[in-house]
Amino acid sequence: MKDSTHIIHTKAGRGPRNTVNPAVERGSTLLISNRQDLYGDGKVYGRMGLTVHRELEAAMCALENAKHTRLAANGLQACALAIGAVLKAGDHILIADSIYGPTRRFCTRRLAAMGVKSTRFSPTHSADLEGLITSETKVILLESPGSLTFDICDTPAIVELAQRHGLITLMDNTWGAGVYHRPLDLGVDISIQALTKYAVGHADAMGGAVMTNSDKLATKIAACSEDWGISLGPDDAYTALRGLRTLHTRLKQHEATGYRVANWLSERPEVASVLHPGFESHPEHALWKRDFSGANGLFGVILNKVSETKLDAFLEAMKLFAMGFSWGGYESLLIPCCDQLNRMKTDPIHNRPGPILRVHVGLEDADDLITDLEQAFAAMAAAD
Numbered sequence: 066m067k068d069s070t071h072i073i074h075t076k077a078g079r080g081p082r083n084t085v086n087p088a089v090e091r092g093s094t095l096l097i098s099n100r101q102d103l104y105g106d107g108k109v110y111g112r113m114g115l116t117v118h119r120e121l122e123a124a125m126c127a128l129e130n131a132k133h134t135r136l137a138a139n140g141l142q143a144c145a146l147a148i149g150a151v152l153k154a155g156d157h158i159l160i161a162d163s164i165y166g167p168t169r170r171f172c173t174r175r176l177a178a179m180g181v182k183s184t185r186f187s188p189t190h191s192a193d194l195e196g197l198i199t200s201e202t203k204v205i206l207l208e209s210p211g212s213l214t215f216d217i218c219d220t221p222a223i224v225e226l227a228q229r230h231g232l233i234t235l236m237d238n239t240w241g242a243g244v245y246h247r248p249l250d251l252g253v254d255i256s257i258q259a260l261t262k263y264a265v266g267h268a269d270a271m272g273g274a275v276m277t278n279s280d281k282l283a284t285k286i287a288a289c290s291e292d293w294g295i296s297l298g299p300d301d302a303y304t305a306l307r308g309l310r311t312l313h314t315r316l317k318q319h320e321a322t323g324y325r326v327a328n329w330l331s332e333r334p335e336v337a338s339v340l341h342p343g344f345e346s347h348p349e350h351a352l353w354k355r356d357f358s359g360a361n362g363l364f365g366v367i368l369n370k371v372s373e374t375k376l377d378a379f380l381e382a383m384k385l386f387a388m389g390f391s392w393g394g395y396e397s398l399l400i401p402c403c404d405q406l407n408r409m410k411t412d413p414i415h416n417r418p419g420p421i422l423r424v425h426v427g428l429e430d431a432d433d434l435i436t437d438l439e440q441a442f443a444a445m446a447a448a449d
C-alpha cells in the first residue's frame with residue numbers, strides 16, 4: 066500500500082454510528098462508574114485526550130513510522146516538550162543554528178533559566194560538531210531544511226556521531242511533514258512537527274506532535290507533558306486529523322506550483338538566488354536528494370541590493386501573496402525575514418547582496434501567482 070492510501074485507511078477512526086471520521090467529544094470531565102478506575106492508569110480526564118486525540122496519535126505514528134506520539138497545543142510547545150523531556154539541570158544541548166527562532170529562544174532563555182546550557186553549531190558543518198561535545202552534552206537538536214535559510218544537514222552522519230557519544234537526537238520535521246522526510250527512519254530519536262502548517266493546511270487551527278520509537282523516551286515525554294499540563298483542544302485535534310487524509314495530495318500540488326514559482330523567480334534580474342533544496346544549485350542538494358522524497362511550497366529568495374522604499378513597494382503591491390506569519394495553508398504568503406535572522410557570525414547568509422524573503426506557495430494557479438509577482442516587481446521598479 067502506498068503512503069497516501071495508508072494514511073487514509075489507517076485507523077480510520079470511525080465514529081459511533083460508523084461515520085467515516087471520529088466524533089469530537091468536547092469534555093474536561095469523564096464520568097467514571099468504578100471507584101478503582103478513578104485512580105487507575107487510564108485516561109480519566111480531558112487533558113489526557115479523548116477519542117479524537119487517540120486517532121490523531123495513531124495517524125501521526127503511521128505518517129512518521131513511529132511507535133509513540135504525544136500531542137501539544139502548537140508546534141513550539143511540541144518542540145519545548147521534546148527538549149524539556151530529555152534534559153535536566155546541568156545538561157548541555159547542541160542546537161543547529163538554523164532551527165526555528167522561537168525554539169532557539171526557548172533553548173537560550175528558558176533552558177538557561179532551568180540550568181541547561183546550549184551551544185549553536187553550523188548545520189552544514191557536521192564535521193565540526195564533535196569538537197563541541199562535552200561531558201554534559203546530552204542532546205543534539207536539528208531542523209532540516211533549516212528555517213529561513215533552507216540548509217540541509219547530513220542527518221545520518223550526525224546520528225552516527227550522536228550514537229557514538231550516547232546523545233539523543235531531535236529533529237523538527239515540520240517541512241518534511243512525514244511525507245517527504247521521516248527522521249526516525251534515519252535513526253533520529255525524536256521527530257517533532259508543527260501540525261499548524263501542512264497537516265492542518267488551512268490556517269485555521271494549531272497543533273504539535275512529538276514522535277518516537279523508543280519506549281523509554283516516550284515515557285519521559287509523557288511525564289514532561291503531564292508536568293507541564295500540555296494538551297490539545299479536541300476541535301484542533303480533529304482539524305489536524307482531517308488534514309492528514311489530504312496531506313499527500315495537497316503537498317504534491319504545493320510542490321509542483323512551488324517549483325514553477327521558484328524557477329520563475331530564479332530567472333528574475335531582481336533575484337540573487339533561490340534557497341530551495343530541490344534546486345541542483347542548492348549547496349546540499351545531494352543530501353536532500355538522498356534523504357528526502359520531495360519538496361513542498363516553502364522556500365527562500367535572496368534579492369539583489371534594493372532600497373527599503375523599493376522593497377516596500379514590491380511587498381505592498383502583491384495581491385495574491387499576502388504578508389503574514391506561518392505557512393502550509395492553501396493561500397500564498399511572502400514575508401521579508403531579515404528581522405528574524407539570528408545566525409552565527411560565520412554563516413554565509415551574512416554575505417548576501419540584499420534582503421531575504423520567505424515564500425510560501427499555496428494552492429492557487431501558478432500562472433496567477435507569477436502574474437502577481439510580475440506586477441509587484443513592476444511596482445518595485447517604478448518606486449523611487
Ligand SMILES: Cc1ncc(COP(=O)(O)O)c(C=O)c1O
Nearest residue numbers: 139140141165239259261272391
Ligand atoms: C519549522 C517550524 N517549527 C515550529 C514552528 C512552530 O509552530 P507553531 O506556530 O504551531 O507554534 C514553526 C512555525 O512557524 C516552524 O516554522
